[in-house]
Amino acid sequence: MDYNYSEIEPKWQRFWREQKTYHVENNSAKPHFYVLDMFPYPSGAGLHVGHPLGYIASDIYARYKRLRGYNVLHPMGYDAYGLPAEQYAIQTGQHPAVTTEQNIARYREQLDKLGFSFDWNREVRTCDPKYYKWTQWTFVQLFNHYYDEEQKKAQPISELVKKLANSQEPVWEGKLWGEMSEKEQQDYLMNFRLAYLADIPVNWCAELGTVLANDEVVGGLSVRGGYPVERKLMRQWSLRITAYAQRLVDGLDQVDWTDSLKEIQRNWIGRSEGAAVWFPLATGSGEQKSEGDLRFEIFTTRPDTIFGVTFMVLCPEHELIEQITTPEKKEEVEAYVTWAKNRSERERQAEVKKVSGVFTGAYAVNPLTGERIPIYVSDYVLAGYGTGAIMAVPAHDSRDFAFARHFNLPIRQVVSLEKDTTSDPATWTESMDAKTGYSVNSGFVSGMKVKEAMAAVIDKIEEMGIGHRTVNFRLRDAIFSRQRYWGEPFPIYYKNNIPYTIPEECLPLQLPEVKEFKPTATGEPPLGHAECWAWDEEKRCVVSKSLIDNKKVFPLELSTMPGFAGSSGYYLRYMDPTNDNAYFGKEAVQYWQNVDLYVGGAEHGTGHLIYARFWNKFLFDIGMAVKDEPFQKLVNQGMIQGRSNFVYRSKKDNNLFISKGLIKNMDDVTKIHVDINIVDNDILDIDRFRQWRPEFADAQFELENDRYVCGWEIEKMSKSMFNVQNPDDLVARYGADTLRMYEMFLGPVEQAKPWDTNGIEGVHRFLKKFWKLYENVNPNDQSAEQPAALKVLHQTIKKVTDDIERFSFNTSVSTFMICVNELASQKGIGRQVLEPLTVLMAPFAPHIAEELWHQLGNSSSVCDAQWPQYDEKYLVESTFKYPVSFNGKMRFTIELPADCTQQEATEAVMNHAETPKWTGGKEPKKIIFVPKRIINIVC
């Protein structure tokens, strides 16, 4: 019987489904293990070919862990809210829920064909009200908590209110807490809530009609669609993720992620230590030197250079500008500020090198030297970082240097590589930014090393009471509102313009139906179209907008939550997906703890993986999650690129296609993308090519060796380049097991690689050979196995076990190939070899393993088998062939007992006939002997 994958694969998929083979319980005497994939966004294009790579790897690991006796949680679900479904809805009028449902069905079909061991009973969908109830619930908790800097954890906002109410200190504008109005109190609390509403500069994308988070904008363009994004001040919901910045940095030390991904997160969080310093404003103009009442705060990472400050710079948004600008400079400054504010983010980023700015006419006083220093406004200082104001040290900061050169401002050296030496900065071509060397021209810190000077200056500043040590983060709060339809509604209504949360027991607040998915005529988000979208505080339910009376019926929030809302806690929900009373039950989370292994793309490094860690830390603080970090080990699968094929059409004859090897000059031909499905190993299927497009129906060919050879290139995988490889096609052609093993064989999982089906035949051939091994075995034959076969088996067990533990699946596949090649040439292979081998193969090629497992006479699933142990006794060799080198150069081999000693080896080598030839008959200086490795003769 031949290896008929198309028959056995559906058969066993059905078997697993019926037997509930992958059903997982939340309790077991077995040790627990949680293997998670990043759940996909179900796009209309079907399963992305990059996805199976990670899913196969995690499936192998999950199956392996199961065979090793673990209770393995390996769930799957859908990140079902998102922009594409909504964009599609705007174009076609199709409800996003409908298209999403269709796409999910298609994804499920594709996933099922690959034989994954997901427990589908635990499926979650972010757009399911039963799921997003808990997304909304978490939002309410965030709203009702603040971050206690002393305890370094989230605390109920009621605790803060208690503290404020008991305090004898005025809270706000000289008023005690009790004297403040409800509006004043609520506005004040907004400064502390972990989910808060505030006027903040946002990334506004007019084309998408929504604001975007920082990680959703790259180079001034939206990640989705690539539309321009502008900076705009808007009233938006945000998550105070910055409160957790330090913990997000610290937590990276506890997890088993790659250094590069940890580094990406560290850079994104951007922690920098330095000092905050108050600079007083000089009063009067001209030569007067007295200090005024006004002062402003700057942040610097180089307090040691404070003696080199020659000017100050404020960002164009700085609140002090209006106050300090002198009358004669007013017009100029206003013009500059207006210009800077209207500049789009894209323009600003494109013209980073261009220096611009304006003098305010005002001066500040250097608190350490008493010097008067001019204050400028420039957009190279950003409003969102530090205090939006800097002390400029042109000698030791490249941006200040460029600014100083442009405006002809003095440059003063205060750091030198060598002690007590200086050079004239006028001769410099660039600033000296490095934090090395010694302070010079710097008063009491002169002569100190940079590090010492930093500490000394901060000490001095603190002593003078004009500043302090501080830490700044690049990370910004996460903007949480989207002016879109297809997302979780905020459980928020507005009473007197003050936001209130919907009571927890009334959740979920279901997404209403709307007539249109576009913004309303008045520019409100799509939820503005919803007729039934007001909150009745008394009846505690959603009612018609027409009932709004501002006494008991109030308007509901019109924005929805962003994509990352639903994906930030889904891994916890899998632990207990049907719980209607809690996000997830206490016992469930106590049992599973956190994700042991998370597999997914590194492109989520600054988005999902930060938000999820924040989300988890918050849930940890409020006693829900039991681990501070959600993902213990993380493996990033590499990105899959496309491999495009080309045909070459002659420019002289538009109907003639020339095989690649026959082209003399590339200028004579036009390169045309050709569908990779009609190309096999770069050989074009001519008949199918003629059918492919009407214009190629009677194409003529110049062939080499009777074949048309196509060109190829690595490009982004895209429909327009005809290089999208659909997993279903490959499953139909070779079977899921071949595809699974081939994807692993391609190279290390972590490595980015082009998708290339050349070579899949080799893996398919291997599976056919593997199948054949079982053909002549009588399952009842208990005759003794050949030692050679057992040796191969045990080598394979050892190697494959090691490889899986190291997540090195490409080498496991090679190991299987060697094993099968060797066994194929041997006689006397029976159950004793084939049974363990079947189990070894089960994680990689589950269908064929299951079939053969049953052919060997087993009635239960191979998934319930036990991972075989290797026995050292089959691996030890009685003799070992030592390579003998002479001064490091390999010369000959000598066979010695495996357990031979240095002395025995030395004697054997010295007595060997070849040795004198290389030593010239002389006594060698030294003989290096490494057991089971090498013998080296040194002369």
Next chain:
RNA sequence: GCGGAUGUGGCGUAAUUGGUAGCCGCGUUAGACUUAGGAUCUAAUUCCUCCCGGAGUGGGGGUUCGAGUCCCCCCAUCCGCACCA
């Protein structure tokens, strides 16, 4: 600019972590079996070579009896951040 990674045959890759570089697969070449082959099997396949050997893991240097692997300096490619004070 800053940070991270990678560089090995025609191609994807491997190398017991400092011990015979090129396993396994693709491709290629030759042969066998076949009416046929895009099936199957066998063999060869890093490069140069006067067939004695020699060179060789991006380039150069170093440590070592011995380096793809460790150290230093370059070069190239990819990724992340980017006026972050």
